[in-house]
Amino acid sequence: MATLKEVAKAAGVSPSTASAALRGLNIVKPDTTHKVIDAASKLNYHINLSARALRSGHTNIFTLIIPDLENDFYAKLANSLADALFIDGCRLIIQISQYDSGKELELVKQQSSSLCDGLFICSTSNTATTIQGAAGDRPVLLFDDMSAPEEECYDSINTTSQGGMYALIHHLQQCGRKRIGIVGVNELAAKNGPRYLGLTLRKRRYAYALAALEQLYGSSEGSAINADWSVESGITTAHELVRQGMPFDALCCMNDQLAFGIMRGLAETGVNVPDDVAVTGFDGVNAGGFTTPTLTTMAIDFAGMAHSAVSMMRRQLELRESSSPMIPQHVIVGSRLLARESTLGRTASTGFTTR
Amino acid sequence: MATLKEVAKAAGVSPSTASAALRGLNIVKPDTTHKVIDAASKLNYHINLSARALRSGHTNIFTLIIPDLENDFYAKLANSLADALFIDGCRLIIQISQYDSGKELELVKQQSSSLCDGLFICSTSNTATTIQGAAGDRPVLLFDDMSAPEEECYDSINTTSQGGMYALIHHLQQCGRKRIGIVGVNELAAKNGPRYLGLTLRKRRYAYALAALEQLYGSSEGSAINADWSVESGITTAHELVRQGMPFDALCCMNDQLAFGIMRGLAETGVNVPDDVAVTGFDGVNAGGFTTPTLTTMAIDFAGMAHSAVSMMRRQLELRESSSPMIPQHVIVGSRLLARESTLGRTASTGFTTR
DNA sequence: CTGAAAGCGCTAACAC
């Protein structure tokens, strides 16, 4: 391995000049830069990033902590983020928390600031303050931060729970549905109703769904259905609802995985989607385009999400540089309704589409 | 940030002793180790990994290059590999090649050996020798290496194309199917037949499928169907086959994505799976457990795959350490038949199962 | 078993 010193000697300049030239700094004369670049490629020089990181204090590596890569939502998020960072010449380390909030905190602690310039976290249940305890003073950006307003200490990027739930329920109303079940509420919230928009994405989406029901139907009586956000939970929930005589003509699921499970469970029990029951999801993962029926859902703008995430992280880094105080920002990413067969019926669609 | 020097001073030892103690080397007296660890935690010490990497020459970071994270196969692979590496205290950087062999090579080149200890590559179409040109002398492990035998210069881990295709076709035979189409062959191979088990996974699986057909049915006439390994391609292929009067009673697809597309396309044209046509996939991704019908497929042992990958990488690293010559190893990972509704019929299954 | 000294390869600060 050639070192910078050797390149500098070959180009007839000093190491610092060579360094500046290779980094494309404008303070170097064009032909000096040229000489250096030539020498570097002749010697097949590759920078030693550990040395640069040690000296400069940053690595251009970021870490994303997510519960799971097999869930399409997180896979899409990771994919988009990796792409967005790559454009900026940065790399992404992915760490899996396996839906375990303890392991998640452990991972946050482990990301020594010497290795990664910033953390993107998709937390299952930790609040911003909890994470701050583990992260120390490293830059952090949260996806769907569920902290109470007073503890929102980090930038966050949020899915359009409010607009999304409203759009879906409005769509179901336009399809003529009268009794809409909101699927994916957690047990306590289902029993007591949401006190505030707090602490979990499930509660938040539930609250907004109730609000939309109130607004559009004038009531949200008996519409909450307790379920995990997983395929398995969807299947057992569907069976249970059928056993109860299916008191709904539409099931508005809080994410796509759950909707897939609901659709599967309904198919197993001979209930037709959407003739008997319409189903909607949330996220817009790919599988919704090829299930039978295809799934009506809110498609999150993942590319936009990743783009915002990267530029917000940059902002944090710059503020830190100038040691300005950082006032957390919160962005809500766009999404749009994908109306497909699970609400419109099978004739309405013309095959595979993510549009 | 506390440094090792400070920890050492606080513990009343020298930096080198502190370093050894923190790394758990046995050469340090137990109570010295204790003192050091205490001091470190008291000072909230975190090692600077850049400095360690610069000095020691390795980072415990590995890179996985894959075409895409949204494809469930790669997502599972990435997930398993991240887990397997995590157990060893290593981290994984994921880089997306977007199915572009040029970008893939570019990514390989960019992984400066100072940043990552080794490369795991899931190549779309580059051969081992091509990759070697870009990788230089860094450790590399290939998934489903399609190089001709004479250029297999790296360790590789391969899916059970031979056993898998045989098992699937045997299963279809047992289900009473007479005319089996092999879906997902590329155009040239479909026309000319495979000359050798060469150069692409598609050709390889095709060749083994033909061999199985010959062996089990005595002929493989007219069984190759040209298609990409994607959902979209599956849909158009299904429509095309129906237009031709569907000359098959079973379609053996070379991966799950393609099978999902085929099933979707058949549903759109009113063909019943499996009553009219049985369908099989390959890989065993999660979605196959909740489509209607659920998909019969060969489920790859992803955990085993990742485990082997990590231990083979370790071996390469050790050989390199002792500067022994490295003789490439090739492992074939296990997989097993998941017989589900797309061949057995809808009554056969009892809901969601990945078993 | 522990300590002293050297240096991994780079960039930042400053002098010219």
Place this chain on the structure above:
DNA sequence: GTGTTAGCGCTTTCAG
């Protein structure tokens, strides 16, 4: 614009 100097924080000799 360019060169000189110093040192980031750690690990690795090697001496005791």
